[in-house]
Amino acid sequence: MTRIAVYPGSFDPLTRGHLDIVQRAARMFDHVVVAVSNNSQKKPVFSVSERLEMIEEAVRGLPNVDVDTFAGLLVDYLRKKKARVLIRGLRVVSDMDYEFQLASFNRRLYKDLETVFLMPDDQYTYLASSMVREISRLGAGADQFVTPFVARRLKLKFGAK
C-alpha cells in the first residue's frame, strides 16, 4: 500500500519552516501532496496560482512531492486523494490548541485519518508567513526566512526597497 500524506495550509507565502516540514514528510511517506487551501474567507496576499508556483519551484528536487490546491472540506479532498495521513507543523505550545481541535474534528469526519505533527528545526520555531508578509510590507528583505525565489516574489509584490 502506498502511504500518501497531505500537508495542507495557506502557504501565503511558503517559508523555510514549511519547506523543512515538507522535507521531513518526504522522508517518511511514499508520496506527499502539499495542498494550498483556496479558502474564500481569507484574503491572501498571493493568489493560489502564485502560491502554487512558489511551492513547485521549492520542491523541484523532491521527486515524491506534488503540489495541488483544494477548496471545500479538507476531509473530502483527503478521501479523493486516498490519503489517510494529514501532516501539520507544530512550532510552539500555542499552536497546539488550534491544531488539536482541527485534528479532532477531522478525525470525526474521517475516522481512518491520522494527523501527524512534525516539529521543524529550531531555527524555524518562530517563523510564520504572517511575519514574513508584515516585514516585507514594511520594506525589510525576507531572504533568511524564505527561498530566494519567494524573496524575489515578495519584492515584486511589495516593491523593492
Ligand code: ADP
Ligand atoms: P494554515 O492557515 O492552515 O495554518 P499555514 O500556511 O500558516 O496555514 O501553515 C500550514 C501548516 O504549517 C500549519 O500546520 C502550521 O502550523 C505549519 N507551519 C507554519 N509555519 C511553520 C514553521 N515555521 N515551522 C513548522 N511548521 C510551520
